[in-house]
Amino acid sequence: MANIRLYPPYGTHEQSSSVKFEIYDLDTDKIKVEIENVTDSVKADVK
Structure with missing residues (x-):
């Protein structure tokens, strides 16, 4: 499990x-983060 901080948080x-x-x-040593822009359905991967 991990925690995420957003900048700016407001x-x-x-x-x-x-x-x-x-x-x-x-x-863990390996992660995969998927972010989806809900307005344009654009995905970004962080590996």
């Missing part, structure tokens, strides 16, 4: 087009 809908995040407290 903001408006217009500011949400650019979000940074940090994954911490990860208890």
Whole structure:
């Protein structure tokens, strides 16, 4: 299990087009993160 921090942790809908995040407290060596933009159905993978 892992935790995710979003930067900035607040903001408006217009500011949400650019979000940074940090994954911490990860208890495994290999991860796969899938992020889907629900408005455009665009996926991004972090491996």
